[in-house]
Amino acid sequence: MTAYERGAALADRILGSDKGETGAIRRETVTGGGPSDPTGGTVTVTDYPCRLAAFPVAQRDIDGTLIKAGDFRVLVATGGLTITPTTTDKIVTSNGVLTIIDAGRFAPAGTVTHYKMVGRK
Secondary structure, three states, X not given: OOHHHHHHHHHHHHXXXXXXXXXXXXXXXXXXXXXXXXXXXXXXEEEEXXXXXXXXXXXXXXXXXXXXXXXXEEEEEOOOOOOOXXXXXXXXXXXXXXXXXXXXXXXXXXXXXXXXXXXXX
């Protein structure tokens, strides 16, 4: 087991304990639709379960552009997560459904150990 695999296992273990909560990455996909279809297609919403910890962004990190007052820092474990989160997804937490502003993939040497996201209501 490499140091990065140990780091991912540690993140999974910490977020899987009482310090984390069960949440989901919510992805919407559109099928059908097109220029000649007035309905715009069918939207399918799929929740991908994950372990996470969400907390308000520290006041010192607020810059008014990328990170704003009211944003949340969300740490997401990679264990059991079957998709790669993107900024078009949403994240379901005990704080509500947040839009992913920055997916924050933490990947030293290319191995994703966890995600350090910024979410916004």
